[in-house]
Amino acid sequence: MLRRNRRLRSSAAIRSLVRETIISPDDFLVPIFVVEGKGVKEEIASMPGYYRYSLDLLASEAKEIWSLGLKSVLLFVKVPEHLKDNSGKEALNPNGLMQRAIKTVKDAVPEMLVMTDVALDPYSKYGHDGIVSEGKIINDDSSAILAEMSLTHAIAGADFVAPSDMMDGRIFEIRTLLEDEGFHDTGIMSYSAKYASAFYGPFRDALDSAPVDLKDIPKDKQSYQMDFANRDEAIRETLMDIEEGADIVMVKPGLCYLDIVRDIRNVVDVPVAVYQVSGEYAMLKAAAEKGWLNHDAVMMEQITAIKRAGAHIIASYFAKDVVKLIS
Numbered sequence: 001m002l003r004r005n006r007r008l009r010s011s012a013a014i015r016s017l018v019r020e021t022i023i024s025p026d027d028f029l030v031p032i033f034v035v036e037g038k039g040v041k042e043e044i045a046s047m048p049g050y051y052r053y054s055l056d057l058l059a060s061e062a063k064e065i066w067s068l069g070l071k072s073v074l075l076f077v078k079v080p081e082h083l084k085d086n087s088g089k090e091a092l093n094p095n096g097l098m099q100r101a102i103k104t105v106k107d108a109v110p111e112m113l114v115m116t117d118v119a120l121d122p123y124s125k126y127g128h129d130g131i132v133s134e135g136k137i138i139n140d141d142s143s144a145i146l147a148e149m150s151l152t153h154a155i156a157g158a159d160f161v162a163p164s165d166m167m168d169g170r171i172f173e174i175r176t177l178l179e180d181e182g183f184h185d186t187g188i189m190s191y192s193a194k195y196a197s198a199f200y201g202p203f204r205d206a207l208d209s210a211p212v213d214l215k216d217i218p219k220d221k222q223s224y225q226m227d228f229a230n231r232d233e234a235i236r237e238t239l240m241d242i243e244e245g246a247d248i249v250m251v252k253p254g255l256c257y258l259d260i261v262r263d264i265r266n267v268v269d270v271p272v273a274v275y276q277v278s279g280e281y282a283m284l285k286a287a288a289e290k291g292w293l294n295h296d297a298v299m300m301e302q303i304t305a306i307k308r309a310g311a312h313i314i315a316s317y318f319a320k321d322v323v324k325l326i327s
């Protein structure tokens with residue numbers, strides 16, 4: 001035998017010398033859930049170790065995230081029930097919870113990169129990402145509101161808006177409005193290949209944003225999010241969003257979709273983000289709690305696999321756990 005592969009695995013030193021994928025704090029985007037109130041830090045039942053924060057505690061959380069070397073956050077808000085409707089009105093409130101959350105993070109840590117979720121589901125009394133009419137989610141009217149919503153986030157100080165709704169053409173609508181209003185430097189991270197996934201369950205608990213079970217209201221998001229059986233369609237969706245002005249594209253969820261991540265990485269020339277979603281987080285937390293999996297080892301294997309597949313950016317509820325482990 002002239003070639004023996006095990007030579008390159010024979011000590012920790014040689015393994016680290018030839019390692020192809022290295023995880024660092026720079027890889028992460030940290031999702032944060034925000035609620036109204038004061039002094040609120042409530043754990044999400046289906047996401048052990050993950051919390052919703054009121055604005056006062058959001059400031060200290062942002063500082064802690066920054067102190068760990070994490071420099072980017074993705075904000076989500078839990079909207080009070082009485083402010084939900086079918087028009088997205090509250091989403092445009094310049095003094096709404098999201099708009100205040102953006103300012104809170106920027107005041108606490110001015111250098112932090114602030115990205116914001118853009119979709120109507122947290123604001124929708126039906127739990128849909130757009131406006132519902134006659135049993136359908138209306139595409140173009142929803143896109144117009146999402147563009148206005150994005151503008152309010154930009155005005156409040158967001159660095160990037162992150163439309164997660166999957167309406168057709170909304171990246172163009174958002175980019176055009178931001179340009180017209182002079183927000184040339186506000187970026188767009190598009191959830192370009194977002195699948196209709198059952199892994200979002202715990203997130204919908206976190207924001208109380210699941211589709212309602214009412215007559216004439218679609219019970220799922222399959223008419224706008226992608227069919228998990230499809231692969232070529234993800235490329236089409238992603239290339240269209242880049243043409244429409246997306247600066248960063250995203251695949252979501254993570255682990256079950258790493259073939260898609262690699263396909264997209266091979267054909268695009270913009271950064272690719274992957275969202276390791278709430279169900280992925282919950283599965284590992286639950287298995288570890290039962291003693292069935294080694295939490296830290298499996299977490300690192302999963303995160304490394306996402307980066308190895310082609311992700312430049314990983315949105316993950318494990319971000320803090322990972323950087324604490326590797327620092």
Ligand SMILES: NCC(=O)CCC(=O)O
Pocket residue numbers: 117119164199200201202203204276277278279
């Ligand atoms: N628009 C953001 C999400 O849907 C997140 C899903 C998850 O973490 O499960």
Ligand SMILES: [Mg+2]
Pocket residue numbers: 166167168169192237240241
């Ligand atoms: Mg699309």
